[in-house]
Every structure is written in C-alpha cells, then in structure tokens.
Amino acid sequence: MHARPGEPEGLLQGGAEGYLEGVGEMVTGWAWLPAHPGRRLRVTVLFDGHPVTTAADRHRDDLKAAGKGDGRCGFAVVVPDAFAGREHKVDVRLPDFPDLRLRGAPRTAIPSLGLVILRRVPPGEAIRLHAFLAGLAGLHGAGKAAAPDMAAVEAWLAAPDRCWLTAERDGAIVGHCRVGPDWPAEPGEGALALGIELHPDVQGFGLGRHLMQAAHRWAAGWCVRVELAVLPHNDRARRLYRTLGYADLGTVRLPVTGEPHRHMAIALPAMVPAARWPFVGCVLVV
C-alpha cells in the first residue's frame, strides 16, 4: 500500500515513517512506526543493490525532541569497503514494508564532484529545469506539486530582467540559483532577490559559493543590491552568505505563513548588463 493521496510521502504503509539523511562514510537516517512506537523497525541499506540490514534502534536526542517516540529510531551503517571512495547509489528499504520508499531516498554518494558546468537556463529548457525542481520537492517529501508550476518557470526564463542558473554534472542538473524581482526584495528599490538550492548529493563541496558568485556576476548589471531570506537555523547557508559579504538586516516574515526568516543583503558593483551574454562557466570542485 502506498501513501494515500494528500498524505506526505514520508508517511508510509501502516503509518511507518522514515528518512534517509546522510550518505558518505556512513549512511544515516531514522524510521519508526508511530502507531507502535516501541517496535524497532528493520532497515536494509542497498549499496548499488548490495544489501546491508540493520535495526533502526539508535537513540538520538534530536529525534526524541522532534517527537519521534522515545528517540530510539535512528540507524547508521558504515559503507562497506568495496564501495568506499567510489561513487555509488544508496537506497533504503524497510523489509517489513517491502513496497515502501523512505523519504530522501535514493541518493548518490559522491566522493569528489569533479567538473561542474554553470550555465544560464535558456527559455527552451523549462521542462528540464521544472523536472529537477519537482524531483527536489519529491525528495523532501513535500510532493512534486510543491515545485513551482511550469508556467511560472517558463515566464521566469523568458523575462530579460531575471536569470536562472543551473549547476550541471555529467549532463544532469544538480543545483539551481535564480535572481529576479521577488520576495524579500521590495519593488522599486533597485534590489533583486536570490534563491539557491543544491541537490543533497552535492552539498558540502563548496559548489554553492561558485553558483552564487556566478549569479552575482549576472546581477551586477541589473541591480544595486541582492537580497535573500534564510531560516534562522540554516547554519550552513547563513555561513555561506556571511562569508560572501551579505549583511544581516534583521527579521523578515514569509508573506503567507508569517514564518520568521533572517533578511540578508549584499551591495553589488555597477557593471554592464549581462542579459545577452551566453552565460556559461566551468568550475572544478573537488
């Protein structure tokens, strides 16, 4: 049985719930059965299809604080020697619930990124960009419908006063960054807003900095300031923005939900507008 329509994808058969969090030297995550919080679930981690089974029975304070029963539902599996240091797919199954997918899975463990191409997405590639955004939303368990709709993506790509960049590796989009008139930048003040997200597989390599610097190079011809909003607990993003030179302007609230974010901004040097540049750059990220 699959998650019913309208249910978050993290809610699994029989109400089991789980998440694949980290891949790398260890594969980490959690799984539990809210209806039977004392039951410890079996978890099978597949390395390129090779199974390693363990129990989701590790205590974690953050899981307890998040209301996942008594917090004894974490799992951690050491990557077998045969897969260490080489790129491989990681998937997770719950053997007692064979039809189920864990939220956040599957992932690719990447020891080094290698060559990444940064490019401005041309209007004809809206479908490809939209598919990537929908995939990210699905991975987060938000459901593919949480991605921006196709018409909005097409409109953004067609407008000259905004830019959507992608980072691509081995021919696949692995990250995106867009700059344009949007919240939290106020219209008429010479500022544009920036939003960035990398696929979880390529986070932590320093790629976010390259992508933002490329976006700044484009934006320098179009606005005097770039602004963004970031959740207060997003330490990695806040550190990146600070080290790029963003100043913290205080609290700004998301228009619909009122959720508080940190409002940050960076002033840009005036440059020639880059709208007609075939914006392509290569980055070697190890």
Ligand SMILES: CC(C)(COP(=O)(O)OP(=O)(O)OC[C@H]1O[C@@H](n2cnc3c(N)ncnc32)[C@H](O)[C@@H]1OP(=O)(O)O)[C@@H](O)C(=O)NCCC(=O)NCCS
């Ligand atoms: C935020 C994001 C764009 C950063 O890009 P990245 O390439 O993964 O960034 P890095 O791993 O190079 O980390 C950036 C900095 O934060 C530091 N950092 C990494 N993890 C951290 C953590 N958990 N806590 C604090 N700092 C952290 C890094 O050391 C690095 O600092 P340095 O350059 O001084 O060493 C990327 O992780 C991402 O897409 N995250 C998910 C989506 C998101 O949060 N988007 C931003 C919404 S506002």
